[in-house]
Amino acid sequence: MAVEFAVPLVLYLLAVAVFAQGTSEFMLSGLIPDIARDLRVSIPAAGHLTSAFAVGMVVGAPLMAVASMRWSRRRALLAFLLVFLLVHVVGALTTSYGVLLATRIVAALANAGFLAVALATATSLVEPRAKGRATSILLGGITLACVVGVPGGAVLGQLWGWRSAFWAVALLSVPAVLAVVTAVPAGEPSAGAGGVRGELGALRHPRLMVTLLLGALVNGATFCAFTYLAPLVTDVTALGSVWVPAVLALFGLGSFIGVTVAGRFADLRPLPLLAVGGAALLGGWVVFALWAHHLVTALILVFLQGALSFAVGSTIISQVFYAAPAAPTLAGAYATASFNVGAALGPWLGGVTIGAGFGYRSPLWMSALLVALALLVAGGAFTRLSDTAGRVRRPPQVRSYTGVMRRRH
Structure with missing residues (x-):
């Protein structure tokens, strides 16, 4: 059964800003060859621009969130968005x-701060049991960036050069600024009731640490494959470069459907969704690596893996807020950081395998390995929690046994 609730308009307006920022973060997937040629660097070096953005997101998420806690949420969102616009x-x-x-690092710092506060804002505006749905709406802006923004950036790059895509992101941020000014409540505080110390104290729960690790591994798998999707389909699948925007849009369409469907069920049955989705995601990366040369199979898997990656990833992110309900802003910051640890790790690992001469299929195998690690971590954590629950239920038996032994003596 899906979770239904009245969706505040501001959630969709925040998603507009996330769309602009997601376009910036992901659009390099379709521009890497052009950037490499124009700036006279290698393909892996151009791929590191994506990693640099992700590193800035990882470092910036907690730092920017803490720095903005004395501001209202509107002021924080507006400041981060204006910096983001200017560096583009x-x-x-x-x-x-x-x-x-x-500029990618600075833009990432601004994006990190914005997303951390936006996630906290979104989850605070809905019922406590609807955090997954609220998160999915906000992250829907990212998946729409994959559907429309990233392919659009690739088309602009082919028509007028990669720089035109950066200008487009800057222009796209203007209506997002207006949306923040007009729709976000002016007096809403950024920090939780306990302030910075209270939020930091709430982030020590082991469940939260496991959730963040899972988010990093799953998202690392997503970005490992997605960053090098353009050279994969041109060199292995043998599609012409003119079809790259369509392939990126197909991945984005799958992502949007995945995050939308997951958002309706993640609040009620997260564990089955993660278990089944994670296993399917692992199998998909393996099959994709084996059959990337087959056109129809490759296109189907581009769509399916986009859907599974964001369905699983968005569900994990929503669980961060359930694991740390007393730390809304820093929970959002750590969710953002976890998401982007993967976004930094994935392209780097993919670039390493390509640079080592394993070809453009190798990022797909690396993605499969990262998902396999996530499943092992999740399985180990679930087993440990089950054992702990069993020990919690044993004390009455232990006390009874102790009483029997005393009576015998």
């Missing part, structure tokens, strides 16, 4: 790989 103008103008790398 710089990125569109630069001719230096180093400067472009720096």
